[in-house]
Amino acid sequence: MSITQNLTTSISSSSSSFLAPSSFNSRRQNVSLPAKRVGVCKCVATPQEQEVQTAYKTKVSRNANIAKLQAGYLFPEIARRRSAHLLKYPDAKVISLGIGDTTEPIPEVITSAMAKKAHALSTIEGYSGYGAEQGEKPLRSAIASTFYSHLDIEVDDIFVSDGAKCDISRLQMVFGSNVKMAVQDPSYPAYVDSSVIMGQTGPYQKDVEKYGNIEYMRCNPENGFFPDLSAISRPDVIFFCSPNNPTGAAATREQLIQLVQYAQDNGSIIVYDSAYAMYISGDNPRSIYEIPGAKEVAIETSSFSKYAGFTGVRLGWTVVPKQLLYSDGFPVAKDFNRIVCTSFNGSSNISQAGGLACLSPEGLQAMQEVIGFYKENTNIIVDTFESLGFKVYGGKNAPYVWVHFPGRSSWDVFSEILEKTHVVTTPGSGFGPGGEGFVRVSAFGHRENILEACRRFKQLYK
């Protein structure tokens, strides 16, 4: 993509336009940022700032929940800053270790299956139209037997989707506006943003950098990245990601037993995001359903994105066990199914053919190799920062390295690294106030880029 294309795309996105006056049109300012609280950016345009002043306006009021959202969604915002940096340094060889985007080719056994399915669609026998909204039966079966064998998850508990991020929003639609949620702090921003959009939260509180009516469960080195559950007030829904994005921490069996016990005691529902489970090296659980009793309190969402390089192909799944019941005894799965049938029409049949190939013996082997490659990248990054004297977390069970810059603003560090090394990372505070002082370095990249980025880090921080 050329720079110009990048920019046009950027300009068309709300996040970028929001920020245009403060940092996009001004070459002087560019990627340098106010010192504090910048993950947040007070940049939702107010009506007066709009260019169109005398234009016709409808009489429809803007959705007040969306108006609560701060700045743009994190990753488009980072893409925008990357583009701005390229404008400033057109010849820079920018390396992106920011948004966690896979870079390695999809194994041929998988792409061949997708190509074959595509070709079949132009034959009478091979053509298929609408599939089941819940996904094709063979794929649901393969997911059940690959990831949930002996865990008593049934095929019809599994809903195939176009990705975990999309399912998170659909789950929020299921829960509606009258639930109170808890999230790990820091955490993947889609949990909080989708909660705000659904109207579950109060306004954003600038002083604490949190939305009202969300329990932010601090996860930091001091507590081993597992929250003090006794310190939170009862949430209806607990979003919990393990291995965690961004910290890279994988919860232990003991921790997950504690989590499930908390949910049982408090009647909460866990939404367990296991999108990085295949990166686990140790014996940490790969599914929440390894914990006894989890089926009665937990939903699990996962994805092919980081296993098979399907970030662009789009395929994931969500498990909603039929044993999970609302307080009136109504199964959550029935409402999720209703949302899936009303708001979604199934994943692309070509992507599903790819998913099925992923779960063949050859596909699994090939995925393991790609994951192994990224894990080697992770080791290189961990070694680099450790050799420079940084405290580094994550990495072992996840493709993310969580580097501590004690006492510094993570947006400042992000800008420093970008400005001085042309490497894009992700500022920890973009994942919540608990991420302040950290930067997430993604291990998704070609080997030569990882090595080059690490050389530059060594130059900068030697």
Added chain:
Amino acid sequence: MSITQNLTTSISSSSSSFLAPSSFNSRRQNVSLPAKRVGVCKCVATPQEQEVQTAYKTKVSRNANIAKLQAGYLFPEIARRRSAHLLKYPDAKVISLGIGDTTEPIPEVITSAMAKKAHALSTIEGYSGYGAEQGEKPLRSAIASTFYSHLDIEVDDIFVSDGAKCDISRLQMVFGSNVKMAVQDPSYPAYVDSSVIMGQTGPYQKDVEKYGNIEYMRCNPENGFFPDLSAISRPDVIFFCSPNNPTGAAATREQLIQLVQYAQDNGSIIVYDSAYAMYISGDNPRSIYEIPGAKEVAIETSSFSKYAGFTGVRLGWTVVPKQLLYSDGFPVAKDFNRIVCTSFNGSSNISQAGGLACLSPEGLQAMQEVIGFYKENTNIIVDTFESLGFKVYGGKNAPYVWVHFPGRSSWDVFSEILEKTHVVTTPGSGFGPGGEGFVRVSAFGHRENILEACRRFKQLYK
């Protein structure tokens, strides 16, 4: 798919489970139905009906908005009845003219492009990960130049999606719960159902077969399938589908001028569903933006599903012009972009490669041929019912034939046709109370099936 598979899928869906006690487990009842108000089915299971009585329940309350929904989403419900019919008549050659699912192979020029993209994903140069959430620039450009040339719609007004149905829900998320909507009655059920889910409506009112706080704009032969806009109280959002699903009526230029004028006068936003625009034979507008002033009041959503047989491939788009403003002057497009970035991650890159091929000169030609084929089917169905003395609507500008059975329950007619001819249609009342007395016959089918279905119709109604 085998019958057993069909059933398993069915059983796993909430709609079917909802209905299980009344019509699924009982062979006697099967597809026969209570005489009236059956599009509605009083079959949302109450807690007492749940099988799991003594099981653990969470303390999370069920979303009251979802609880308002009546029965299952229409099309899974029809699929369920089809499966039940197959159980009763295992040897029947069932012909499906129900859910409007495309049946003809996708032209080779399009599938080749998708296969090529799939293969490219296993090369270093051809691999791509996350794309822009709004879609790839070349596809957005091609949509703009193909469908909106000279209509002053810009590339960044176009958001590529995984289908119009999915975008309808995303649009409802944008609007939130405090808007009042209007729909054509009858209409595609996703408009109303997504409104209920978002909490825009009151409870379902059994006596009138409508949800509270929705304006149902009756469209019938008497008003030429265009609503009397002077009879409705001001809605914030007007869902308007033309060519219409299910009636097949395409609004005239004069009617659309009236609609846009109404929106301007009342400050309403039109969501214009043009998913069947390429089926228009006459000079009816193919886009709402052909009407002067529409950009300030209208969103348009459309799809490759019925043009290229992409019902399973999943690709559509939505146009949100930057000129469309909320009452406070904030652009709707910025909030839609935010939802797209938070709740979606772009359409599959393979599907997008297919979309780009659709809009090449060869692709457009090939799509026109497929559409032409379905339009011939439509003529055969129209001729059949007219020869039997029925009043028939639609068909000319849409792949749907809207057959009038005056004074009869459309679910009764649906069951009669299924029972006696093994042909699946769609009961008009499934699209709203205004559809009562009609049945929708879809023209999507292999030619021999259309001909065979018409032979059976002639036998039944001779």
